[in-house]
Amino acid sequence: MTSSVFFDQLALHFDKQLPFVAYKKPNQLEVKAMLQDSNQLHFTTNFEDSGFVFSPFKNEDNTVLFPLNKSQTISCLHDSTTVDSKKQLSSTINLSAKAKHIKLVEQAIVEIENGRFKKVVISRVETETFPEDNTLLLFKKLLATYKTAMVYCWYHPKVGLWLGATPETLLKVEGNRFLTMSLAGTQQYKNTVDVQWQSKEQEEQQLVTDFIVGSLESSLSSINLGTTETIKAGNLLHLQTKISGLLKPKNGLQSVIAKLHPTPAVCGLPKENAKQFILKNEGYNREYYTGFLGEINIKQAKTRNTNRRNVENNAYGSVKTISHLFVNLRCLQIKDNQALIYVGGGITKDSIPENEWEETVAKSKTVKNLL
Numbered sequence: 550m551t552s553s554v555f556f557d558q559l560a561l562h563f564d565k566q567l568p569f570v571a572y573k574k575p576n577q578l579e580v581k582a583m584l585q586d587s588n589q590l591h592f593t594t595n596f597e598d599s600g601f602v603f604s605p606f607k608n609e610d611n612t613v614l615f616p617l618n619k620s621q622t623i624s625c626l627h628d629s630t631t632v633d634s635k636k637q638l639s640s641t642i643n644l645s646a647k648a649k650h651i652k653l654v655e656q657a658i659v660e661i662e663n664g665r666f667k668k669v670v671i672s673r674v675e676t677e678t679f680p681e682d683n684t685l686l687l688f689k690k691l692l693a694t695y696k697t698a699m700v701y702c703w704y705h706p707k708v709g710l711w712l713g714a715t716p717e718t719l720l721k722v723e724g725n726r727f728l729t730m731s732l733a734g735t736q737q738y739k740n741t742v743d744v745q746w747q748s749k750e751q752e753e754q755q756l757v758t759d760f761i762v763g764s765l766e767s768s769l770s771s772i773n774l775g776t777t778e779t780i781k782a783g784n785l786l787h788l789q790t791k792i793s794g795l796l797k798p799k800n801g802l803q804s805v806i807a808k809l810h811p812t813p814a815v816c817g818l819p820k821e822n823a824k825q826f827i828l829k830n831e832g833y834n835r836e837y838y839t840g841f842l843g844e845i846n847i848k849q850a851k852t853r854n855t856n857r858r859n860v861e862n863n864a865y866g867s868v869k870t871i872s873h874l875f876v877n878l879r880c881l882q883i884k885d886n887q888a889l890i891y892v893g894g895g896i897t898k899d900s901i902p903e904n905e906w907e908e909t910v911a912k913s914k915t916v917k918n919l920l
């Protein structure tokens with residue numbers, strides 16, 4: 550399907566106020582969409598369904614499902630010529646938001662010093678005027694700008710309208726092959742990825758890696774840690790370590806999600822204490838920010854070898870069941886013609902409150918630059 554037919558179909562579905570998700574996975578050219586056939590709200594409880602899930606930060610709350618068998622699937626190749634994007638932002642500072650964020654970071658540091666937790670992710674929400682009619686244009690701008698991110702636009706009339714460009718995989722399961730990543734530590738991108746990291750960022754990311762490895766030890770038959778690399782996500786750099794392994798039998802998607810989500814990259818460590826601090830003190834509802842989203846249990850034909858001389862072998866290509874979930878970061882919600890932009894950062898004993906504020910400002914630009 551051509552890109553213009555694809556976007557016409559999306560626009561039509563959106564006009565009818567029917568649920569849909571459109572998305573492009575990192576480094577891919579294909580943009581896919583699932584258009585649900587009615588405005589019914591479906592949930593998954595066991596993650597054994599096939600479709601696209603949208604799950605909130607609070608893991609006890611419902612995960613919305615667009616079931617594959619109740620949706621039309623369409624796709625196109627991304628047409629990068631469609632939009633011009635970035636605008637320069639004026640740098641007006643919301644002083645009361647800044648004071649509030651800094652106070653909360655200071656409070657978090659006191660709790661860390663008191664031993665309540667080692668790390669907590671503190672976030673906030675920024676509001677900008679944004680006409681809802683510009684939603685699909687914003688989605689096109691995100692697609693054109695963030696090639697290495699999972700870029701999405703998700704809509705359900707009974708839940709809301711969300712867009713984002715997230716750099717973080719929560720997990721990928723392909724057959725019994727399992728992959729996740731530890732992503733944390735932030736600095737601004739200044740024309741090179743060859744940068745030094747302070748011990749604060751290194752420790753912050755190591756906490757995430759250790760948590761993931763510890764949580765998955767009983768579920769994976771072997772765990773491989775990749776090297777820790779600097780990755781670029783829009784105007785930011787992060788530390789990333791890939792963690793992979795083979796899922797042991799009887800370790801379904803639901804059990805690994807329960808072990809991982811919310812990771813210390815979005816919540817903290819120990820998980821429960823950090824979560825209680827967040828829920829009590831952040832002063833707003835994160836909803837789907839720092840939740841997760843993506844395809845679950847999608848059957849995909851795998852050809853063994855694309856070499857033309859191996860054409861016969863392709864006949865033996867297998868069907869794999871694939872799930873690929875992403876953490877909902879660098880995202881915004883559109884509500885009442887306003888864009889609510891969600892941003893946060895990991896606080897440890899060495900955090901400097903002013904710098905933590907600056908980090909959230911830099912993160913907000915990922916989507917704010919394109920509004």
Ligand SMILES: C=C(O[C@H]1C=CC=C(C(=O)O)[C@@H]1O)C(=O)O
Nearest residue numbers: 733734735814878892893894895
């Ligand atoms: C919580 C966010 O980012 C997380 C992911 C990468 C780096 C992070 C950090 O350096 O604090 C955060 O853990 C966000 O972007 O809102």
